[in-house]
Amino acid sequence: MERHKKQSFWSSYVSSLPPKPPWIPSLLSVEYIELLPADLRLAAKKSRRLLEESWSRIKKSIKRDWTCSCCGKRADCVLDVNTFTWGYILVNTRAVYVNPEIVRESCGSCEDILSDQPCMALCPYLDMFNHSHTARTRAELIRREGRLVYQLTALNSTKKHQQVFISYGAHDNVKLLTEYGFFIPGNRFDSIQIRSEDVLKVLNLNLNDSQYKFIRTHGLDKSDLYIGEGGPSFNLKAFLFVAFKDSTAKNFASIIYSDSYPKHFLEGIVDSCRKLLYLHLELTEKALRTFQDLASIDSERDVSVIIDFLKYRREFVKVLCDNKQ
Numbered sequence: 001m002e003r004h005k006k007q008s009f010w011s012s013y014v015s016s017l018p019p020k021p022p023w024i025p026s027l028l029s030v031e032y033i034e035l036l037p038a039d040l041r042l043a044a045k046k047s048r049r050l051l052e053e054s055w056s057r058i059k060k061s062i063k064r065d066w067t068c069s070c071c072g073k074r075a076d077c078v079l080d081v082n083t084f085t086w087g088y089i090l091v092n093t094r095a096v097y098v099n100p101e102i103v104r105e106s107c108g109s110c111e112d113i114l115s116d117q118p119c120m121a122l123c124p125y126l127d128m129f130n131h132s133h134t135a136r137t138r139a140e141l142i143r144r145e146g147r148l149v150y151q152l153t154a155l156n157s158t159k160k161h162q163q164v165f166i167s168y169g170a171h172d173n174v175k176l177l178t179e180y181g182f183f184i185p186g187n188r189f190d191s192i193q194i195r196s197e198d199v200l201k202v203l204n205l206n207l208n209d210s211q212y213k214f215i216r217t218h219g220l221d222k223s224d225l226y227i228g229e230g231g232p233s234f235n236l237k238a239f240l241f242v243a244f245k246d247s248t249a250k251n252f253a254s255i256i257y258s259d260s261y262p263k264h265f266l267e268g269i270v271d272s273c274r275k276l277l278y279l280h281l282e283l284t285e286k287a288l289r290t291f292q293d294l295a296s297i298d299s300e301r302d303v304s305v306i307i308d309f310l311k312y313r314r315e316f317v318k319v320l321c322d323n324k325q
């Protein structure tokens with residue numbers, strides 16, 4: 001709405017924003033999203049659902065007889081889905097997190113118009129800083145002379161005339177691509193997500209009741225199953241240990257939580273991880289061929305970022321396959 005108003009207090013800031021928001025995978029059509037590898041597909045679907053729900057809430061919140069104070073036009077003439085998507089993506093890719101309690105204290109309750117916590121703020125100028133996986137930053141909201149100030153402190157040094165980067169968080173490349181529209185080759189936080197059903201299928205494992213119960217009660221099948229440069233994650237290692245070994249819950253827990261896995265198990269899972277990565281490599285190559293074919297027959301829709309991402313992903317999985325950890 002501030003973009004639409006001619007006399008907006010925020011017009012200098014709004015005009016500094018890019019006229020086209022960054023491209024993110026949730027802008028793909030529903031059919032194209034279905035063709036993505038599982039981890040990216042789930043992330044893109046979630047992000048698309050949030051965008052659609054937000055748009056539908058906005059539409060419902062505007063009164064039918066509402067007209068714009070600056071031009072007298074009806075709501076649907078001032079705000080359409082494209083304008084909304086522009087604002088939504090720009091806010092989501094540029095906003096900083098603020099403590100909702102502090103926002104409530106200074107701005108009052110916003111509960112009647114928000115479906116979640118008031119935890120996002122746009123900071124002109126600050127939102128121009130790019131992310132680096134090697135940057136470390138401390139962010140705080142402080143009071144200075146009666147005003148709330150968002151302060152970022154760089155915790156690593158930057159050479160003269162070099163670009164100053166900040167950290168948006170310890171994000172892997174799927175998260176960076178779905179949330180911000182870019183990814184970083186060599187990102188030290190990158191990893192390959194592994195689904196528990198793929199572990200069982202690829203490694204031909206059947207869980208008995210006690211193994212299944214241990215995995216469920218310790219939440220080992222739901223999240224944080226991944227392989228990165230440092231090898232399998234804590235949860236994946238524990239999942240494999242339980243799935244490979246028939247033992248009691250007490251024994252499982254004592255070994256997993258003291259990280260005292262037997263040597264032969266640690267040596268054996270290098271091969272298991274490689275098999276899981278081969279599946280990923282296959283699926284990535286298949287998705288890459290599909291999107292390359294689509295790009296050659298459908299030049300209207302831009303899928304170049306997805307193609308670049310899948311090419312990068314293919315090389316990353318190959319590096320992990322050669323990893324001895």
Ligand SMILES: [Zn+2]
Pocket residue numbers: 004005068069070071072073078
């Ligand atoms: Zn107007």
